[in-house]
Amino acid sequence: MTEKPAETSTTIHPLLARRWSPRAFADRAIDDGDLLAMLEAARWAPSSRNEQPWRFIVARRHADPQLFARIRDCLAEGNRVWAADAAVLLVAVSSTRFAYKDRPNGHAGHDVGQAMALLTVEAMARELWVHQMGGFDRDCVRVAFGVPEGFEPITAAAIGHMGDPAALPSPLDEREAAPRSRRPLSESVFGGMWGEAAPLLTEQGPPRR
Amino acid sequence: MTEKPAETSTTIHPLLARRWSPRAFADRAIDDGDLLAMLEAARWAPSSRNEQPWRFIVARRHADPQLFARIRDCLAEGNRVWAADAAVLLVAVSSTRFAYKDRPNGHAGHDVGQAMALLTVEAMARELWVHQMGGFDRDCVRVAFGVPEGFEPITAAAIGHMGDPAALPSPLDEREAAPRSRRPLSESVFGGMWGEAAPLLTEQGPPRR
Numbered sequence: 160m161t162e163k164p165a166e167t168s169t170t171i172h173p174l175l176a177r178r179w180s181p182r183a184f185a186d187r188a189i190d191d192g193d194l195l196a197m198l199e200a201a202r203w204a205p206s207s208r209n210e211q212p213w214r215f216i217v218a219r220r221h222a223d224p225q226l227f228a229r230i231r232d233c234l235a236e237g238n239r240v241w242a243a244d245a246a247v248l249l250v251a252v253s254s255t256r257f258a259y260k261d262r263p264n265g266h267a268g269h270d271v272g273q274a275m276a277l278l279t280v281e282a283m284a285r286e287l288w289v290h291q292m293g294g295f296d297r298d299c300v301r302v303a304f305g306v307p308e309g310f311e312p313i314t315a316a317a318i319g320h321m322g323d324p325a326a327l328p329s330p331l332d333e334r335e336a337a338p339r340s341r342r343p344l345s346e347s348v349f350g351g352m353w354g355e356a357a358p359l360l361t362e363q364g365p366p367r368r
Numbered sequence: 369m370t371e372k373p374a375e376t377s378t379t380i381h382p383l384l385a386r387r388w389s390p391r392a393f394a395d396r397a398i399d400d401g402d403l404l405a406m407l408e409a410a411r412w413a414p415s416s417r418n419e420q421p422w423r424f425i426v427a428r429r430h431a432d433p434q435l436f437a438r439i440r441d442c443l444a445e446g447n448r449v450w451a452a453d454a455a456v457l458l459v460a461v462s463s464t465r466f467a468y469k470d471r472p473n474g475h476a477g478h479d480v481g482q483a484m485a486l487l488t489v490e491a492m493a494r495e496l497w498v499h500q501m502g503g504f505d506r507d508c509v510r511v512a513f514g515v516p517e518g519f520e521p522i523t524a525a526a527i528g529h530m531g532d533p534a535a536l537p538s539p540l541d542e543r544e545a546a547p548r549s550r551r552p553l554s555e556s557v558f559g560g561m562w563g564e565a566a567p568l569l570t571e572q573g574p575p576r577r
Contacts, residue, residue, distance in 0.1 A: 171412070179414075223568075226559055269523060271478055276413065281384060353519075
């Protein structure tokens with residue numbers, strides 16, 4: 160198990176601090192109940208007008224081998240090399256229009272992202288790991304699963320138990336150990352005007368907890 | 369405190385089951401450390417190419433009254449009536465292009481959504497509540513904070529301690545008690561072809577945990 164907790168400036172919930180996106184997955188199925196719970200967590204995500212713009216295509220490697228192969232074959236080569244070993248492959252698809260008045264839903268991608276994040280938190284609570292991938296062929300998914308107009312494949316994900324990084328081909332084995340990094344909060348959290356760190360951040364003294 | 373836990377088909381983590389989006393906020397500041405931790409949770413969200421396309425404009429009602437008023441004045445009237453009482457207002461802004469090769473980032477909205485969801489989970493861990501709003505004037509935010517080209521205000525949020533629903537104007541007081549609802553998983557989780565419930569869902573027997 161490769162642990163690389165976020166180097167946070169203040170303590171955050173362990174389910175969030177511990178999360179990262181491994182490439183090394185164990186050759187081990189995940190419990191159907193765990194997978195259902197992850198999807199249930201996504202189901203209860205918040206969304207604009209409660210539109211729930213998310214749809215998921217889900218395949219278990221051992222139980223749904225043909226389905227699994229259909230998703231796998233749409234992944235970019237660089238992802239297929241490791242994601243094909245995961246217990247589950249998933250594609251998240253967004254509905255691009257509101258059911259309400261059939262208007263474009265500018266929040267659809269955002270809300271699918273919320274569902275994916277909550278799915279990931281539920282996974283972490285069950286010692287399961289999620290690695291999302293932008294690298295897949297959207298048209299391939301459209302054809303393979305008959306995704307209709309008005310829906311857009313947005314992200315793929317590999318899900319499973321963590322595996323041994325040494326089993327990954329080079330240079331992925333080394334990358335697996337690379338530290339995680341993020342911009343400091345002062346470059347993302349603004350107050351007075353754009354680009355000015357929020358007063359919350361610039362006030363002196365350490366956080367009160 | 370109005371509790372309305374999600375009526376889940378299987379047990380999910382209490383931080384996720386308990387979450388909902390209240391309109392009744394207490395007249396009580398939130399601890400700066402709690403707010404920092406929420407932003408830190410957002411900071412460590414996953415994103416495509418680790419682009420971290422999120423930016424946040426954040427104002428505390430008591431400590432940053434002028435900033436707070438600038439956000440408040442950009443909210444739709446229907447939101448302002450209750451959100452003006454929250455301890456914190458926030459606007460999440462997405463960077464629409466990858467720094468990498470300056471290409472359009474089709475995952476930006478999705479990844480901002482992930483950051484907002486993790487911020488919300490951290491809030492729940494601290495007994496704080498988040499209510500996101502699509503109803504605000506994006507151009508108003510652009511002007512008020514000098515949001516540059518290449519960035520798009522995507523969602524606003526009210527954050528605080530939960531308040532007394534009876535203090536809300538009618539009909540919001542009644543709406544606050546309305547049950548939460550979501551489509552069943554079988555209408556969102558597909559397998560064989562689009563619209564067909566995934567085998568995981570149709571196999572007989574209750575979830576194994």
